[in-house]
C-alpha cells in the first residue's frame with residue numbers, strides 16, 4: 001500500500017477496513033467477516049479498493065457489494081496478486097500486479113497464520 005500510493009501523483013486520502021475469511025488457515029472458510037469498517041463515507045467519491053491478493057474472489061465480491069451500496073462515484077480494484085485458477089466468483093480487477101499459480105503465498109504484507117507479513121519478499125509453500 002505504501003509503495004502504491006507513493007507512485008500515485010494525485011491528491012488522495014486513504015482509509016482502511018479489515019475483513020477475514022481465512023483466519024489462521026490456508027483455505028477460505030467461504031464466510032467473510034467484517035472486522036473493521038471504513039472510518040469515512042465514500043458516497044460520491046471515486047474509490048479504489050487495494051487488495052494484496054485475489055484468490056477465490058469471495059472477499060473481493062463481498063467488498064464490492066458492500067461498497068457499491070454506499071454509492072461511490074466509481075469503484076475500481078487494484079490487486080498485487082491474482083490466482084485465476086482458484087476463482088469461485090468472477091470479480092473485476094482493473095489494475096493487477098501479477099497473475100500467479102495455485103500456491104499459498106506469504107510475505108510482503110501477506111500472512112501465514114498471521115505471521116510473516118513483514119518479510120520483504122513474497123514466497124510460497126507447497127499444498
Ligand SMILES: O=P(O)(O)OC[C@H]1O[C@H](OP(=O)(O)OP(=O)(O)O)[C@H](O)[C@@H]1O
Nearest residue numbers: 020021022028053054055056057058059
Ligand atoms: O479471494 P479470497 O479467497 O477471498 O482471498 C483473498 C483474501 O484473503 C486474504 O485475506 P484473509 O481472509 O486471509 O485476511 P487477512 O488479510 O487478515 O489475512 C487477502 O488479504 C484477501 O483479502
Ligand code: HPA
Nearest residue numbers: 055103104105106110111
Ligand atoms: O496465498 C495466499 N496467501 C495469503 N493469504 C491469502 N489469502 C488468500 N490466498 C492467500
